[in-house]
Amino acid sequence: MSPARSVFSNPPKKPALEDGIYTEEEVRLANRNSGSLLETLNHDITPTGAHYLLIHFDVPNIDPSLHNLEFGDGFDSPYSLSMEDIRSLPRITMPVTLECAGNGRSRLSPRSLSMPWGVEAVGTSEWTGTPLLPLVERAAPKPGTADFAFTAADRGFDKGMEHNFGRSLTPKELSELQVLLAYEMNGQPLLPQHGAPLRIIVPGWYGMASVKWLTRIDALQTRYQGFQQIQTYRYRNHPDETGTPVSEIRVKSLMVPPGLPDWISRLRFVRPGKTAITGRAWSGGGVPIRKVEFSDGDHWREAVLSRPVGHYAWTGWSFDWFAEPGEHVLRCRATDVKGNTQPLHSRWDASGFGNNMVQEVGVLVAEDP
Ligand SMILES: Nc1nc2c(c(=O)[nH]1)N[C@H]1C(S)=C(S)[C@@H](COP(=O)(O)O)O[C@H]1N2
Numbered sequence: 574m575s576p577a578r579s580v581f582s583n584p585p586k587k588p589a590l591e592d593g594i595y596t597e598e599e600v601r602l603a604n605r606n607s608g609s610l611l612e613t614l615n616h617d618i619t620p621t622g623a624h625y626l627l628i629h630f631d632v633p634n635i636d637p638s639l640h641n642l643e644f645g646d647g648f649d650s651p652y653s654l655s656m657e658d659i660r661s662l663p664r665i666t667m668p669v670t671l672e673c674a675g676n677g678r679s680r681l682s683p684r685s686l687s688m689p690w691g692v693e694a695v696g697t698s699e700w701t702g703t704p705l706l707p708l709v710e711r712a713a714p715k716p717g718t719a720d721f722a723f724t725a726a727d728r729g730f731d732k733g734m735e736h737n738f739g740r741s742l743t744p745k746e747l748s749e750l751q752v753l754l755a756y757e758m759n760g761q762p763l764l765p766q767h768g769a770p771l772r773i774i775v776p777g778w779y780g781m782a783s784v785k786w787l788t789r790i791d792a793l794q795t796r797y798q799g800f801q802q803i804q805t806y807r808y809r810n811h812p813d814e815t816g817t818p819v820s821e822i823r824v825k826s827l828m829v830p831p832g833l834p835d836w837i838s839r840l841r842f843v844r845p846g847k848t849a850i851t852g853r854a855w856s857g858g859g860v861p862i863r864k865v866e867f868s869d870g871d872h873w874r875e876a877v878l879s880r881p882v883g884h885y886a887w888t889g890w891s892f893d894w895f896a897e898p899g900e901h902v903l904r905c906r907a908t909d910v911k912g913n914t915q916p917l918h919s920r921w922d923a924s925g926f927g928n929n930m931v932q933e934v935g936v937l938v939a940e941d942p
């Protein structure tokens with residue numbers, strides 16, 4: 574199944590990883606894996622077509638009428654469910670903010686070669702489905718189960734290893750996180766690129782845990798060793814370290830860039846005077862936001878928070894900014910109720926995961942550009 578050597582273990586052309594001009598590989602990844610549009614932060618729920626995408630391999634083409642979810646190895650009562658079976662189960666809808674663990678990667682120096690996210694890999698959707706935990710319990714995991722493996726239909730290579738996308742959650746994680754087996758996004762059947770016909774949503778965790786195109790769940794007596802669990806999605810100072818697993822989302826905020834953009838540079842032009850700044854803030858693990866601060870230079874002033882869109886979804890904020898003529902860098906900084914605050918500078922990670930440094934928006938305030 575996993576050829577020890579393949580052309581992909583030693584790609585013919587290794588792109589340079591230093592800062593500077595983006596490589597052809599990065600541009601190709603960026604064309605496939607679009608980010609959200611920051612102006613859609615004004616919507617409580619991100620318009621479906623503006624939700625970011627992260628797809629490691631190819632989008633599988635699955636006929637929903639033939640699709641089954643199998644509770645396979647390691648259960649005393651294994652069974653499988655058709656999409657029709659799943660739709661007839663208790664139905665809940667949950668707004669959840671998803672963010673890619675690699676969001677902010679291109680703001681690190683040197684950046685690592687992967688999807689070169691700026692700040693846009695985040696979005697909030699209303700996910701509809703059925704709670705996963707009772708279905709796993711119904712299959713009766715064998716005593717001593719150490720991990721549940723979630724295997725998806727998409728398959729490809731990474732570092733020369735051929736594998737299906739897959740992730741795991743321990744029994745403790747599965748019982749504590751409100752994992753949803755989801756088949757609808759914003760009231761419509763899942764789109765192919767978002768995991769049709771079936772995915773999980775792991776609220777409060779970075780997006781890699783929310784396995785799309787789910788085909789089977791196995792109960793394992795030892796910890797899952799899948800590539801996406803062991804070889805990547807780990808915080809490391811150096812690529813050769815074992816590192817620690819990426820899990821909960823780190824506190825973050827974003828603003829809708831004010832004024833008028835320049836097409837190429839995305840720099841903003843703002844006329845002097847009162848300017849309403851709006852944005853969103855969120856943290857992981859269902860931890861609420863305590864405050865958001867805004868700055869156009871040296872000091873920070875507190876923004877006004879609105880009600881969170883959901884327990885696992887972002888909170889809106891606004892700030893009445895008085896724009897003085899000149900060039901400014903606008904920043905926003907969120908703090909959650911546990912006291913976690915966004916850093917002003919990136920903290921280092923070899924793969925560019927979990928970068929929650931504050932957003933910076935350059936603006937020119939003037940009567941005339
Ligand atoms: N099967 C499968 N599931 C997957 C992925 C994938 O490539 N294959 N990408 C993961 C990552 S890294 C993220 S951030 C989210 C993105 O979900 P979205 O594309 O619906 O926004 O899906 C996750 N689930």
Ligand SMILES: [Mo]
Binds near residue numbers: 672675780781
């Ligand atoms: Mo991701």
